[in-house]
Amino acid sequence: MSAKVHLCYPHGKYKALTMSYDDAVEADKRLVNIFNRHGIKGTFHLNSGLFGQAGARRRLTEEEAVALYQGHEVSAHTLTHPSIARCPREQMVHEVMEDRKNLERLFGYTVRGMSYPNGSYSEQLKEMLPHLGIEYARVVQTTGSFSLPDDWLEWKATCHHKQQLMEHAETFVGIDKPQHLILMYVWGHSYEFDQDNNWELIEQFCEFVGGREEIWYATNIEIVDYFKAYRQLRFSAGMEFVYNPTAQSVWIRADEAVIEVKSGQQVTLV
Ligand SMILES: [Zn+2]
Numbered sequence: 105m106s107a108k109v110h111l112c113y114p115h116g117k118y119k120a121l122t123m124s125y126d127d128a129v130e131a132d133k134r135l136v137n138i139f140n141r142h143g144i145k146g147t148f149h150l151n152s153g154l155f156g157q158a159g160a161r162r163r164l165t166e167e168e169a170v171a172l173y174q175g176h177e178v179s180a181h182t183l184t185h186p187s188i189a190r191c192p193r194e195q196m197v198h199e200v201m202e203d204r205k206n207l208e209r210l211f212g213y214t215v216r217g218m219s220y221p222n223g224s225y226s227e228q229l230k231e232m233l234p235h236l237g238i239e240y241a242r243v244v245q246t247t248g249s250f251s252l253p254d255d256w257l258e259w260k261a262t263c264h265h266k267q268q269l270m271e272h273a274e275t276f277v278g279i280d281k282p283q284h285l286i287l288m289y290v291w292g293h294s295y296e297f298d299q300d301n302n303w304e305l306i307e308q309f310c311e312f313v314g315g316r317e318e319i320w321y322a323t324n325i326e327i328v329d330y331f332k333a334y335r336q337l338r339f340s341a342g343m344e345f346v347y348n349p350t351a352q353s354v355w356i357r358a359d360e361a362v363i364e365v366k367s368g369q370q371v372t373l374v
Pocket residue numbers: 126127181185221222
């Protein structure tokens with residue numbers, strides 16, 4: 105009788121938290137500082153054509169952005185923030201690819217995700233994104249749940265931070281079902297905390313959910329990469345063993361045992 109196998113997050117965890125903040129404005133400095141104090145990871149979706157733009161919501165300069173987002177993920181948000189679903193194809197390609205090129209030149213790694221500017225997307229754009237090297241894209245609609253997306257190119261968060269953030273956090277922390285794999289995903293704009301004068305909300309949230317042994321604090325792309333690695337595991341037909349051909353460890357639960365299947369290793373399951 106072969107083992108019953110389930111995917112776990114790294115180190116056998118079953119809860120993950122990820123954050124997503126757009127537009128690279130000055131208030132991100134305060135937000136990143138709060139995340140860093142509590143070990144929380146975020147993904148920051150940047151418009152590289154708007155760096156340094158002045159105004160009520162001043163945009164970070166390139167130098168500020170490079171210094172600020174260390175340890176977090178930088179991801180695309182198009183070059184200039186158009187309502188992209190209404191743009192010609194040629195312009196869609198330009199807006200995504202030029203943003204990628206600029207961000208990759210600045211940050212030194214491949215940018216493979218994005219969030220849709222103004223929440224604007226279409227089937228046509230979604231079909232193009234994989235050809236532009238984009239592996240996930242966040243929308244503005246939310247689920248109110250802790251489920252994983254069916255479609256990485258239409259990734260819905262659990263909530264915007266204005267949507268009962270602490271209630272969702274309490275539910276998330278209170279869940280005790282290791283047989284499920286759950287994700288809490290929060291999105292927003294840091295300037296909204298200035299506008300609404302409620303920085304204490306995100307302080308309170310990060311203090312409450314941060315620093316917990318049972319939670320994996322991940323960027324958006326780390327979650328995508330982890331699931332892709334899992335999909336590449338090669339299980340034997342009879343589930344006696346599994347081989348991991350990827351460059352990263354994947355953790356599985358085989359009956360009650362948590363097993364790390366390391367890169368390039370074959371592990372016996374029974
Ligand atoms: Zn935006």
